[in-house]
Amino acid sequence: MGENSRLCKFFSFAQVGISGHRTRVTIKNVASPSKICPLIIFLLMLVIWEITSMVGMYDSGTLPPPSRVIKAFSELASNGILLRYSVASLFRVTVGFYLAVFLGMSIGVLLGVWQRGCQMFHALIQFLRPISPLAWIPFALLWFGIGDGSAIFLIFLSSFFPMLFSTIVAVKNIPRLYFQTGANFGFTKAEFFKLVIFPAILPEVVTAMRISLGVAWLVVVAAEMIAVKSGLGYLIIDSRNALRMDYVIVAMITIGVIGLTIDKVISQLQKPGFVRWKFEKK
Amino acid sequence: MRRSKIQIQDLNMEYGKNNKVVVDDVQMEFVERRKVPRSEKDQGKKQGDKVEVLKSITLNIYEGEFVCILGPSGCGKSTLLKIIAGFIQPTSGVITIDGHRVTGPRPNNIFVFQEGGLFPWLTVYENVALGIRHLATEEEKQERVYEYLEMVDLLGFENHYPHMLSGGMKQRAEIARALAVKPEILYMDEPFSGLDFLTRLHLREELINMHLYIQKTILFVTHDIDEAIQLADRLIVLSDRPSEVKMNYEIKEAHPRDINTGELRSIRQQLYLSLGVHYTL
Numbered sequence: 001m002g003e004n005s006r007l008c009k010f011f012s013f014a015q016v017g018i019s020g021h022r023t024r025v026t027i028k029n030v031a032s033p034s035k036i037c038p039l040i041i042f043l044l045m046l047v048i049w050e051i052t053s054m055v056g057m058y059d060s061g062t063l064p065p066p067s068r069v070i071k072a073f074s075e076l077a078s079n080g081i082l083l084r085y086s087v088a089s090l091f092r093v094t095v096g097f098y099l100a101v102f103l104g105m106s107i108g109v110l111l112g113v114w115q116r117g118c119q120m121f122h123a124l125i126q127f128l129r130p131i132s133p134l135a136w137i138p139f140a141l142l143w144f145g146i147g148d149g150s151a152i153f154l155i156f157l158s159s160f161f162p163m164l165f166s167t168i169v170a171v172k173n174i175p176r177l178y179f180q181t182g183a184n185f186g187f188t189k190a191e192f193f194k195l196v197i198f199p200a201i202l203p204e205v206v207t208a209m210r211i212s213l214g215v216a217w218l219v220v221v222a223a224e225m226i227a228v229k230s231g232l233g234y235l236i237i238d239s240r241n242a243l244r245m246d247y248v249i250v251a252m253i254t255i256g257v258i259g260l261t262i263d264k265v266i267s268q269l270q271k272p273g274f275v276r277w278k279f280e281k282k
Numbered sequence: 283m284r285r286s287k288i289q290i291q292d293l294n295m296e297y298g299k300n301n302k303v304v305v306d307d308v309q310m311e312f313v314e315r316r317k318v319p320r321s322e323k324d325q326g327k328k329q330g331d332k333v334e335v336l337k338s339i340t341l342n343i344y345e346g347e348f349v350c351i352l353g354p355s356g357c358g359k360s361t362l363l364k365i366i367a368g369f370i371q372p373t374s375g376v377i378t379i380d381g382h383r384v385t386g387p388r389p390n391n392i393f394v395f396q397e398g399g400l401f402p403w404l405t406v407y408e409n410v411a412l413g414i415r416h417l418a419t420e421e422e423k424q425e426r427v428y429e430y431l432e433m434v435d436l437l438g439f440e441n442h443y444p445h446m447l448s449g450g451m452k453q454r455a456e457i458a459r460a461l462a463v464k465p466e467i468l469y470m471d472e473p474f475s476g477l478d479f480l481t482r483l484h485l486r487e488e489l490i491n492m493h494l495y496i497q498k499t500i501l502f503v504t505h506d507i508d509e510a511i512q513l514a515d516r517l518i519v520l521s522d523r524p525s526e527v528k529m530n531y532e533i534k535e536a537h538p539r540d541i542n543t544g545e546l547r548s549i550r551q552q553l554y555l556s557l558g559v560h561y562t563l
Contacts, residue, residue, distance in 0.1 A: 180369055181399055185413050185463075186389035195412070199403035277402035277445045 072246035096155030104163025112171025159212035166208035170201035203278030308375030337524035350510035353520030392460035407440035413463035450481035
């Protein structure tokens, strides 16, 4: 039995590549016994970190040990700052991201369908796309002042172009067959949007949403360091100014955990059957 | 010299049949997109030159006929079918159905594609219900969908998405979707060519039964000679590009047919030869 299951485990990696259906099953089987391993490595790192700090290998002010970080975490959690700042960051990301998804998708569909328009705007979009949203910080501050407005504007910029671009490409890649079928069944213009274009681009849009939400969460930290007086990014820069590196680490960990959670949540959008077809291998 | 008062030329008359689809002198040209010409006869053609695909095609198709269009690969069979269905405008010539000129696709003539014509984001039920979305009540729709799903033996799969079905099931679902509309004419563009041999034979059989049962006009493009002989009431063979109607042959043999005996056998041999292949190997 032992020998057998080890062999199975070995070959299951090969199976993952071959048939899509087994993927879910085999990954679970492989992952469960070795779940402990990464955990051990993680704990080991924390222990080494703590011990090296205890014996005074470096100044605990420049890299506070885990025990200090845990204490700082309980401080920030109990006085409500952590929750308030997390909510503030999430609020900005949510508003900026929704705006970007809504505008990016509607303009994207329009330009995807309207060929002449796409040709006209193509150069402009390609020119603006590679400019980092952070490069807009001076204008954001000038136009919206210090506060939510400029942070939201920067997050919007970070998500808008990826959404716009993927939507245009997705619309253009819809096979002509589906339009012919639609025409055959006498679809009206509205029905073409509702029954062909929108559902056909949905998988790509969901993927683009997942990527740009990740980017938005990266950008919010940077934006908050400069443009506002609250949020997790502000917590980092404010704590640095006070030389509270333990607070900085707490903020970093919170950012990481929230980012991971957001990605987990939005990846659920790839699950339903009307989106699933695109991710299923033929 | 006396001028004739009434002139009659090439008059044909057949009783008991209504002209359903008339293809009158259809011609089609494409723009050459290849840098290197596809075959020898295109030698000397440059990108952007005109390539003549269909040359003066004239056909009469009658009510309730099962017509198979055969021809060598690349001869424009699918192009002809798409022109008749209204998806493509011919360079010149006119298509009329029941006397009305075809200007675009119409909901009562349904096209069944080679593969992948189902919308992958809709379930089988939703796909089949597409063509009958204007029916008054939900019950009526449901009844119709189930009627045709039963006909193609897909009951129990109505909530599956196309990617969960096999190739044959997808094709059957697409046929159900087409038939649910109760179309006047069914256009089928090599609908079985992506399927394995046995599934293809099964679907052929089902299609014959269906045609005997509902008596719709069917235009069926195929490159499979045996398939054409088994299915067709009328065989139309196109020549190589630029395509002309090389043969227009009526098969009166009743179903079930054994293509290895009698008249069918000689038709088969004739077709093999005319398409440039040997019927014995």
